[in-house]
Amino acid sequence: MQTAKKKSEILMELAKRRGIFWPSYEIYGGVKGLLTLGNVGFEIKRRLENLWIKYFVYSRNFQIIESPVIGPRPVYVASGHETQFTDKALKCGKCGSIFRADHLLNEIGINIPEGASLEYIDDLIESKLVKCPNCGEKLSKSFQWLLMFKTEIGVGDLGYLRPETAQGIFTEFKRLYVHGRSSLPLGVAQVGRVFRNEISPRQGPIRLREFTIMEVEFFFDPDTNTGPSDERYLEETIPLLTAEDQEKGITESRKVKVREAIERNVFSNNWIPFFLVLTKGFLEALWIPDGAYRFREKLPNERAHYAKQLFDCEVFLESWGWTEVAGFAYRTDYDLSGHMRVSGEDMSVFISSTNKKVVPHVVEPSFGAERLLYALLEYGLRIDEDGRTYLSIPPYLSPFDVSVFPLLSKPEFIAKAKEVVAYLDNFKVNFDDSGSIGRRYARADEIGIPFAVTIDHQTFSDDTVTLRFRDTKEQKRISISSLPAELSRLLSPSKPIV
RNA sequence: GCGGCGUUCGUCUAGUCUGGUUAGGACACCAGCCUUCCAAGCUGGGGAUCCCGGGUUCAAAUCCCGGACGCCGCACCA
Numbered sequence: 001m002q003t004a005k006k007k008s009e010i011l012m013e014l015a016k017r018r019g020i021f022w023p024s025y026e027i028y029g030g031v032k033g034l035l036t037l038g039n040v041g042f043e044i045k046r047r048l049e050n051l052w053i054k055y056f057v058y059s060r061n062f063q064i065i066e067s068p069v070i071g072p073r074p075v076y077v078a079s080g081h082e083t084q085f086t087d088k089a090l091k092c093g094k095c096g097s098i099f100r101a102d103h104l105l106n107e108i109g110i111n112i113p114e115g116a117s118l119e120y121i122d123d124l125i126e127s128k129l130v131k132c133p134n135c136g137e138k139l140s141k142s143f144q145w146l147l148m149f150k151t152e153i154g155v156g157d158l159g160y161l162r163p164e165t166a167q168g169i170f171t172e173f174k175r176l177y178v179h180g181r182s183s184l185p186l187g188v189a190q191v192g193r194v195f196r197n198e199i200s201p202r203q204g205p206i207r208l209r210e211f212t213i214m215e216v217e218f219f220f221d222p223d224t225n226t227g228p229s230d231e232r233y234l235e236e237t238i239p240l241l242t243a244e245d246q247e248k249g250i251t252e253s254r255k256v257k258v259r260e261a262i263e264r265n266v267f268s269n270n271w272i273p274f275f276l277v278l279t280k281g282f283l284e285a286l287w288i289p290d291g292a293y294r295f296r297e298k299l300p301n302e303r304a305h306y307a308k309q310l311f312d313c314e315v316f317l318e319s320w321g322w323t324e325v326a327g328f329a330y331r332t333d334y335d336l337s338g339h340m341r342v343s344g345e346d347m348s349v350f351i352s353s354t355n356k357k358v359v360p361h362v363v364e365p366s367f368g369a370e371r372l373l374y375a376l377l378e379y380g381l382r383i384d385e386d387g388r389t390y391l392s393i394p395p396y397l398s399p400f401d402v403s404v405f406p407l408l409s410k411p412e413f414i415a416k417a418k419e420v421v422a423y424l425d426n427f428k429v430n431f432d433d434s435g436s437i438g439r440r441y442a443r444a445d446e447i448g449i450p451f452a453v454t455i456d457h458q459t460f461s462d463d464t465v466t467l468r469f470r471d472t473k474e475q476k477r478i479s480i481s482s483l484p485a486e487l488s489r490l491l492s493p494s495k496p497i498v
Numbered sequence: 499g500c501g502g503c504g505u506u507c508g509u510c511u512a513g514u515c516u517g518g519u520u521a522g523g524a525c526a527c528c529a530g531c532c533u534u535c536c537a538a539g540c541u542g543g544g545g546a547u548c549c550c551g552g553g554u555u556c557a558a559a560u561c562c563c564g565g566a567c568g569c570c571g572c573a574c575c576a
Contacts (some may be wrong), residue, residue, distance in 0.1 A: 013508095017518065023567075028566085029549065029567060030567045030568085031567085084576070085576045145574090147575090163576065198574080199573090199574055201575085220565090303576095304576050306576090385536095407533095407534060407535065434527095434528085436536080436537080437534095438535070438537060446537095457534055468535085473536065
């Protein structure tokens, strides 16, 4: 635990020092929950997003779109966020403690209905003589804490910054369905910034007020689209912690075969386990080790308002324990039906095989990019015996493809190195000619650059260079002309397992 | 929001209790020399309104008050 603490501190220090990420607006004192990604962090995150797109969009032949960050109020009335994505809170006038109204009333055996008004709560507090549990004083009138950021569109029209990218897909469903050749199932993805006005964000890069979500809205007809036709996912094993297990007091996940879990009716539909298996392969491609992640079913009281069933993908982080990096929600037809009701547009589609109109159901895999970035870095961070710190992250996620160094900082070496840089113009190259060669390797290792090409004396006689590997420090000789092919091979990402 | 602790060059930190010279160091960085492979060496250099605001004092990094931010606990976490 002592060394574990140390590791996360080293990582945070490295992140600031080398330009991965740091708290935003520091010259104005900083703002909680806002993060700036530096030159190195930007590239790693962008490559992480690209890998996600490869796994969750291209490999499935899904659509990907980009919708506005700002939405007019009715969108978030229809989605239920305006009333549900909110906490009704009570403040003690004396000691200043804040309580969630529903929790406080629950403790004295009163269940308040969903969406109860503030007046209703105030009446209950008044009539039941509920006092502050901390100091016993009178509680103030209840107030609403909305987790969405409010804004104004034009003059006077209330809008919200999106708390998820999903509504930008649901609202466009009719057109997206046509673009998808009017057939189900239909997957539409989006990667983008979302905003949540947390009361008190903590945990550095883990809990942010503005962050990046990568999500798929997968639309299907529950009667006819019962699961993927390619059944390879059924044979895969995943670390699973079900709600049923948790209710029995079990806290450890179990490795279960998907086919067997389905037979035990663990999942409300087969698309959820399919996405869990796809995610397993994605985490492996991030080099998150086996045993460091699990899929935990959320208990009914932990679920978002729109979810009938919800699994979290949790990664174990040294500083924060099991941390949610992705959620898999069965949203049913909740969202499309909500938009039908509020907008008056018909969101149902015709299924020819059953000759019926249905409002499609939705399964939503949703990933937090910054949390995955942090997990990637934490599991990549290595500190060896002589104190060398380096990031052992997958080559295809590193901030540069390759370094090119002159062995000596002499003009002829530098000139030759620059020739090689120019030759490798299909790669993102880190060129560095300052300090000793060892120092340059160390600097490159620290931000996870997987390979280094060094121009040495022999280069001048036979046009070969050394190719050094970050994780092993080993080197091999290779001709300059075969570098592009060799690097391409080394940098190619792993493929989805299903 | 509450309570406790903290915030000093890019980074880590000494100094704060006990107010008093140019706020010291390490690493990093820059220039030059040296150097045929893993944070080497030599010389030189730049770099800190001591988180912000106010107060006490002849004098504040240091003491007091308020705020911001961070960590820990409480609460919260769609």
